Amino acid sequence: MSHSCVKSKSKVFQTILYVFLLLSLNHATATTPTETNHDLQALLHFKTHIVKDPFHVMNLWNDSTHHCNWTGITCNIFNGRVIYMNLSSQGLEGIVTPYIGNITFLTRIDLSYNIFHGEFPQEVGHLLHLQQLYINNNNFSGSIPSNLSHCRGLREFDAGRNKLTGTIPSWIGNLTSLVNFFFSRNNLHGNIPHEIGSLSNLRFLGLSLNYLSGKVPSSVYNITSMTHFAVAGNHLYGNIPDGVGFTLPNLEAFLCESNNFTGAIPRSLVNASKLEILGLGINGLRGRVPDNLGLLRRLKYLNFQENGLGSGRAGDLSFLDSLANCTVLEFLGLHYNNFGGELPNSIANLSTQLSTLNIGVNRIHGNIPAGIGNLENMALLALERNNLTGTIPEELGMLKNLQVFYLGGNHFSGRIPFSIGNLTSLTKLHMELNYFEGSIPSSLGNCQKLLVLALFGNKLTGTIPKEVMALSSLSELLDVSYNSLSGTLPTEIGKLVHLGLLDLSENKFSGVIPSSLGSCTSLVTLYLQGNYFEGNIPQTLQNLRALQDIDLSRNNLSGKIPKFLGDFKLLQHLNLSYNDLDGDIPTNGIFTKNATAIAINGNNKLCSSVLELNLPACTISKASMLRKFLAPKVAIPAISAFVILLLASCFLAIFMVKRARKKTPRTDDLELAISYSTIAKCTGGFSRENLIGSGSFGSVYKGNLPDNGPTIAIKVLNLEQRGASRSFIGECQVLRNIRHRNLLKIITAISSVDHQGNDFKALVFEFMPKGSLEDWLHPTNNVQHHTNTLTFIQRLNIAIDVSCALEYLHQSCETAIVHCDIKPSNVLLDNDMVAHVGDFGLATFLLEESSNSSMHSIMSASLKGSIGYIPPEYGLGGKVCVVGDIYSYGILLLEIFTGKRPTDEAFEGGMGIQQFIESALPKHVMEIIDPSMFSQQESALRREFDNEVAMKDCIVSVMQIGVSCAATSPSDRMHIADVVKTLHAVKKSFIRTQQNEHVT
Template sequence: MLGNLTSAITIYINENRFNGKIPPSLGNCQNLILLDLSSNNLTGTIPKEILGLSSLSIYLDMSNNFLTGSLPSEVGHLVNLAELSASGNKFSGEIPITLGSCATLLVLNLGSNEFQGTIPQSLENLRGLEEIDLSGNNLSGHIPQFLGKLTFLKHLNLSHNDFEGELPKEGVFLNTSGLSILGNDKLCGGISQLHLPACLKKKAQSSRGILAPKVIIPVACALAFICALSCFIVGRSMLKKSKAVFVTSPSYKDWKSVSYFELVESTNGFSVDNLIGSGSFGSVYKGVLPSDGTIVAVKVLNLQQPGAFKSFIQECKTLSSIKHRNLLKIITACSSIDNHGNDFKSLVFEYMVNGSLDMWLHPKDNEESESKRLSLIQRLNIAIDVASALDYLHHHSEASIVHCDMKPSNVLLDEDMVAHIGDFGLARFLLEASDNPSQSQTMSAGLRGSIGYIPPEYGMGGQVSTLGDVYSFGALLLEMFTGKRPTDDMFGDHLSILQFTAMAMPDHVMDIVDPSLLVIEREDEDTTNDDSNDNDIQENKLQNIKIAAWSNEEAWRNVLVSVIQIGLSCTAISPGERMHMNVVVNKLNGIRNSYLNLE
């Protein structure tokens, strides 16, 4: 029956009591990007037909079943796959060298099986690997040096195998929190924190060596028994812990099925006329789905751009696990082959009629400037929308999420000018427990985000955190009310947007606010009744714009001062001095209520 779901893009049947064999007919589902069969009672071997599904790109999860036999060499056909999990089964034989063909693999989990032999050298080709789990097998030989050269590898679990020899001293092997080598008693060397014995050079044995077995063998047997018992206890506790961490998985059940050719049709062949924007990893086109007439935004990934595939996987995972009125809604994803035989990956979103906040804050020409003016209440509403979305991501989603790239071009406005945060290609889940969740580390931070909005601690190798998002929001808030980008030409080594606004506070706040905030449109009925004099018409049009004369200027100044103070607080150099987003939401709502009471 499952084989008849030829249009399905996801099959998600984990944590049930299905038994029997995996049906080879699943190979008919040529549009699948995700297949999750984990935590059932499935038996038998993996059908080669499934491993021929080159469309699989997000993950293939067969973990925690009773599958047997070897991992077929056809696994190398999964060249688009990001995550392969086959842990907790009874697979045996050697790890196939063809895995080295899965160049886009980010996570490889083959733990708790019966694999034998060595770690294949071909895994050296998987440069993007972030996690490897080969624990609880019967693997032997030396741990290859290339594992320490995988730049992005942050978690490596080789525990409870039979590895021997000297442990490498670079890359992940320098990170004791990301490395596990328990239960490999023949290992030596490594960094001192691992407390492994020193590696002995091969020398001529002393004469006592002949008698040593009489003493060593009984002692070794006793130690082996103690070690085996300890490993069993530790292994069970680790298994329980790992299951506890991943109790929830992304749900793609509501996603529509859409093919490459439907997207071509909907965007007029990805026509330049349909192009509505471009970013670091691809271009966005306006389209109309032929199946139901839905107007959509189609984000097409440029897979030649380094990190684009990783961005695609991350955005799929993030958007499938969150739901909020101020987050851009994803409709579906498409992973296929284009008409030239090249890999094609895209994300399909709700279309936002009013474009990005960036377009409204920084119109490109005079005509656009006339039509795109945001009032004070609109800016407050948008700021509250963005803050509410970040508050949800940080404090109310299943796992705390850091957006990592907050800026005006990633804030999109619908027909009612309600703001929606988009572009989660850099987002990170905070899965690790911490006494201070806002400071939980997800992975090496590096420079994540866009210049002008990146918190200073990221530039110094600090941790990715929710407080990093708070800094980016603060920079965005200052930009919204001053009309100046953090990268404006007026800012340099001696002046930043933070200093620019701080120096004006509070007495000169009116000198730094966006001039368009001080401009209002005044309709002049006379211009519609007198068409005879062109000069009069032009003069009347000019008079339609004037500096606003407020009845209570002091109250308006207080509103603007309060907003900018929040922006400055959010952009404090020390993360600990920044507001959390739930506090920001409450304060902005209070300011808006004060503004409305002035009306």
């Protein structure tokens, strides 16, 4: 017999033997109808606890079909016992019945991506055959079931994204078969147990986004077969042990992100030569990055973001030289650190597979190396908020796969290169807050996938190219504000049909607002303020019913306010101030339901019957009544028409004269002479009931001028106080020369004598009905304070208003003015919660100050300002300067968002509010802010992780501005123009976050 025949018979024999043994085994484990009925009853019991079943899965669990054929159920073909239960992503809501423990042959349970809640039953410990348990992405609460310790065959356990509490139990070490263990995004606390080191087969450990504390136990380092280690998002602390690379030689992924690890990155990490993923982002790591990381040749993902790495000096980025050896590197995250120096030319030698390079928010200076164009697969390049200078290299146009490009907040200059139009894959382009000049390149029209275009805060000139306006892909943002762009808007603007935010403010645009703008029906935010637009508000804008925020202020618009604006159901803010609008205010929608949400001041021809708007009542013209009465029903001879026209003109002239005489006085029309008697009478004899504030040089009273005159605020000087007269003169000089929407408007100054013949000096101001910022931030028991607190966006708006006022004082006045006393009590709020800076008693004209050495000595000696807000250089005899105001503003900004005064007892031992907040940035910023600042809508944003991150970024940005402004060294403080631009950028970012939440 041949060898092949023998071999064939042997295989047949083995097959028969295998089948025989299998049948014998199944016979031995054969089940009775009672046992299979247990499975059925348990499933039916499971069904009764489901309260929501959007896909009607449970309807198919009925008597017409055997339970082994029910949706999501799989049985063993030999014994009929249920072995798989897979109900993932069915939208099921309810609790899991303890009867699930009766299905004793279950090897796999998958209930992930549903809405189950309550505790997962302890009876799961009866499932001794269980190998896979997936309950992730639900709302389970309570602790990890302790009876799971009996499931020794469990290989995969995923309970991530729930609300589980308690600690990781020590018995977890008994589950020696575990390969994957996921518990991220829960509420676990306590330490990682030492027993976890017994899990010799573990490949992936995910404990991110919990509240774990302590150190990673040393036993973890002995899990020589572990290939993934992730404990991101907890509150672990302590150093990363230097021996971690020696004890985990087979490690492929080391993820310790979002913890509190401190110290330096251990050089021994390179001994884990199989590492592909190294994530140490969002910790408290310090020092230099090891320059031997290039030995990790398999590295694909390297993330050091949001630490304190680097020294802020040259050489911090030298480790990039060695990373050129990591030829498969795809992700490099270095942003939010302290890296200084220049970008090394070796950046051009990084892996050509690199798709993400994020070095934003550091202290890097110098130029972008031209060799960066070699990184041909780059999809995201982020260099924002550094100190980079020079021009943008044309070679950047070689990055044909680039999708997201962040360059904002640097010091780039020159023209935007035409080659940027080669980046046809771009979806987001951020070049804001730089010094780019020249025109916007028309080549951007080639970027047909562009969703975001941010060019605001530069020195761009010319018009917006038609090619850019025709980019129908723009859906999130088109922002070219704070430039010097001019000309009329092209009709192509109507092609931005998907755009959500359009900001053309603070430029030199002219002409009419194109009617084609009415085609942009997705617009949520429209900012056109600070230009030279003229003509009527186009009727076609009535199609923009998604609008929530409109600002057309400070233009030359005329005509009536369209009634359709009141029909916009979603409209929250409307600013039409400082135009030439006339006629009656509409009485529908936002105009009556929320009068505080509109701003119309500076339009002197408007009238309204709505008392809250403080406008004169509209009167029907007598000439119109006469014309209506004399309206001819038959043809009138020409002579009769002439007579009627003459009579009508006379009536109209008489009416206008009488109206002018009887017109209710407004603050704009008041004469500059108000007597002492008038002041005494309208304040009730300077009664305590009308006292609304007091300061170092006098008291402020509330009064109502006679004949239904407006409410005013009168600052009465205490002439017995030394320096009060000089303060009065100085304030008069300052207020005589300035006018800005964010400065307190003076009505008149009074220098007279009282009824006893004593000198009397007072300043009369427009009354601010919402009081001072001091009242809102620090209410006292004896102050009738508003029940509501300031929301985040209100605080941000106030911060922007004050910065705009300072920008005007420092840069737009003929002679720069230093306020010298920026603090919350000198920031007053009108009905629209718009901030107005007041109290210029200490203000200084820089020209005067620089030319008068004796004045300088007086000012240096008197330490102009208030304790806590005085810049440190003034205490050393330093000269009064605009950067002194910047310091005070920085302290004010930090106070606005923390709710803490700079003199708070929490700031002791030489640590001021600036140092306190700087030490908390960026990771602990949410722990130091005023928690009352979030409105209900804003609090809802924080419940979603992505939106919470976006919100945190906004707050971090604001705090960093405050810290920078309040720097000890005057040369380190931000320029006020940069403050204004950056705060506007933060506001836009926050608004987009809100709008995204509204959409979702």
